Amino acid sequence: MLLNARLSSGVAAALLSVAFVPAAQAQQAVNVLLPAPQHEVVLDPERAVLYASLPTRNTIAVVSMQSWTLLKELPVPANPRGLDLSLDGTRLYTAHFNTGQISVLDLATELYTTINVAAQLGDQRTWDVLEVQPGRLLVTGNPNSNGFAYVVQVLLNQGAAQSRVASGRIIRGGPNLEMAPGANHVYIGEPSFSPDSVYRLDLTQPTAPIVAEDDHGLVSGSLYMAVQPNDERVYLGSGQALASATLDQVALIPGGGVAAFASDDPFRVWYARLNGTAIQLKAYAVATDALLETINLAGPVPTTLSDALILPQGLGYVVVGDNRIVGLVQPAPCAGVVSQACSGALNSRGLSGTLTLDGSTSISANGMSLRLSNLPTRAVHQVIYGQGSVQLAFGDGYLCISPYTAPLRRLGAPAVADENGLATRTLNFAAQPLLSSPITSFSTWRFQAMYRDPAAIASGGSGFNMTSAVEISFCP
Numbered sequence: 001m002l003l004n005a006r007l008s009s010g011v012a013a014a015l016l017s018v019a020f021v022p023a024a025q026a027q028q029a030v031n032v033l034l035p036a037p038q039h040e041v042v043l044d045p046e047r048a049v050l051y052a053s054l055p056t057r058n059t060i061a062v063v064s065m066q067s068w069t070l071l072k073e074l075p076v077p078a079n080p081r082g083l084d085l086s087l088d089g090t091r092l093y094t095a096h097f098n099t100g101q102i103s104v105l106d107l108a109t110e111l112y113t114t115i116n117v118a119a120q121l122g123d124q125r126t127w128d129v130l131e132v133q134p135g136r137l138l139v140t141g142n143p144n145s146n147g148f149a150y151v152v153q154v155l156l157n158q159g160a161a162q163s164r165v166a167s168g169r170i171i172r173g174g175p176n177l178e179m180a181p182g183a184n185h186v187y188i189g190e191p192s193f194s195p196d197s198v199y200r201l202d203l204t205q206p207t208a209p210i211v212a213e214d215d216h217g218l219v220s221g222s223l224y225m226a227v228q229p230n231d232e233r234v235y236l237g238s239g240q241a242l243a244s245a246t247l248d249q250v251a252l253i254p255g256g257g258v259a260a261f262a263s264d265d266p267f268r269v270w271y272a273r274l275n276g277t278a279i280q281l282k283a284y285a286v287a288t289d290a291l292l293e294t295i296n297l298a299g300p301v302p303t304t305l306s307d308a309l310i311l312p313q314g315l316g317y318v319v320v321g322d323n324r325i326v327g328l329v330q331p332a333p334c335a336g337v338v339s340q341a342c343s344g345a346l347n348s349r350g351l352s353g354t355l356t357l358d359g360s361t362s363i364s365a366n367g368m369s370l371r372l373s374n375l376p377t378r379a380v381h382q383v384i385y386g387q388g389s390v391q392l393a394f395g396d397g398y399l400c401i402s403p404y405t406a407p408l409r410r411l412g413a414p415a416v417a418d419e420n421g422l423a424t425r426t427l428n429f430a431a432q433p434l435l436s437s438p439i440t441s442f443s444t445w446r447f448q449a450m451y452r453d454p455a456a457i458a459s460g461g462s463g464f465n466m467t468s469a470v471e472i473s474f475c476p
Helices: 009-019 452-457
Strands: 028-033 040-043 049-054 058-065 070-075 080-085 092-095 099-104 111-116 127-131 137-139 150-157 162-165 176-178 185-189 199-200 210-213 233-235 240-243 248-252 259-262 265-275 279-285 291-297 308-311 318-320 324-329 337-344 354-359 368-373 381-388 389-394 397-401 422-428 444-452 462-464 469-473
Touching: 028 337, 040 080, 049 080, 092 137, 099 127, 099 265, 127 176, 127 337, 137 176, 259 308, 265 308, 291 324, 337 397, 354 444, 354 469, 368 381, 368 389, 368 444, 381 397, 397 444, 397 462
Parallel strands: 080 127
Antiparallel strands: 028 324, 040 049, 049 058, 058 070, 080 092, 092 099, 092 127, 099 111, 127 137, 137 150, 150 162, 176 185, 185 199, 199 210, 233 240, 240 248, 259 265, 265 279, 279 291, 308 318, 318 324, 337 469, 354 368, 368 422, 381 444, 389 397, 444 462, 444 469
16 A cells, blocks of 8 residues: 555645645755564554555654654554554554454553454455454455455454455455455455556445456566546556556556555656665656656665655645665644643542643743642552553552653653642753753653542552553654
C-alpha cells in the first residue's frame, strides 16, 4: 500500500494546518534512519507523524514530521506487515505475517487487540489490511505458491464478523490493497505471483465481488501501484496506466518506478526512481504522458524503494525504502499539542483529581504551569512525568505514564494542596530539575500527580490515588 493512497481532502487540510507552513519557505531536506527495515509506512496527518511497520522488531516506529526524528516504537504482535490508519484517525490496523491475525491499535492508549482471520483467510500468512469504509476491513494473505489464501472482509461494527469476498477467488501472491479516498472500488495487486495480476472489487455490494481484472500476463509492477484520486486510472510500477473500469492498458510511462499521486492533483502522476546516489521524482501529465517536472532527493539513499508520498499543494515529497525515509518538505512549525491522556478515579471527596496545563508549550517562553484540582483538602502530592503510555491500576486510580519506556521522573519535591484541594506546579526550564531534564523541543511527555487520600481507607481504599494525566508536545 502506497503512502499517499488514503490522503483525502480532509487529510490535506490537516497537513496544511498542523504539519506544514505555506509553500513560500525554502524546502528542507530530511533523511531518517529507522532502527530496522520497514515493510510499510502510513501517514497520520492529525498527529503529524509517519508509522512504519518493522517486522524484525515486532514494533511500529513513529517518526515525527516536525523534527523528522524517531519518536518511539510501539510494541505490537509478531511480524507486523501491512498497515492502515482508520478513516477516523483513531486506530492503526496491522496485518501480522505467520500469525493469522490482524491487530487494532488504539492510538490514544497505544493498546492493541487482535482478531484472528486464519480460518476465513485459509492461511496463517496475513499480509495486508485496509479499512475501505468505516468499520469495514479487507485482509489478504501471502502463502504465494506454498498454499492458498482468500480475501477476507471483517465488519468491526458487527462483532468482527468475517466472510470471504472477491468472488471467493484465491489471491495469494503478495496481494496489496489500494483505493482512491472515498471511492467505491478497491484494487488488489498480486505482484509476487506469475503472472502479475490486478483485480477491481465493487464495494457497493456486501460481498465486494471482482468486477474487473487485467488480461493476465500483460501487466507487471503491481507492487508499486497507485490509484488516481478520481479513480479513473491505476498506475503500476512498470509505468503501465490501466483504465480503472476495465483494467485495460491505456498509456505507458517510460521507465516506471514507484507510482504516486498528490491527493489534490489527479492530473499528474509521479514516479520515484533510484538514480545513482540520489532519488529522482518525475511528474508526468496524465492526459499526454509528457514529463512535467523532476525533483532530486539527495542521499544517503536506500538500496531499493518501496513507497512514495506527494504532499498536497507542493508541500513536499517523501520516499521510503529499506530502513530509510528521504524527503524534501516545507519546514514544520511546532504544533504544541496538549491532550488529556487519561482520567482520574474518584477519591474520598467523590471527585476525580485532575491535572491540566496552563500557559504556552514553548520551552523558550518558559511560561508553563500545571494546575491540580479536586484533590482532598491539603493533600500531599507528587507530580511525576515520563514518556510512553500505559494504564495500570495503582492505588485507587491508574498510572498512565509507562514505567517501562523510560524511568519515571519527579517534578521537584512533594507539595501540599490548599483547603479546596487546589495546587499549582510551575514548569521552570531555567531551574532544576527541568534545567537538566531530557525534555527537548518537539518531544512529547506525560505528566500526572499521585496524592495521599487517607480518608478513603475507611471505605476500603488504599490511601492514595492518581490524578488525570496530560500529554504535552513541547515547542522550541
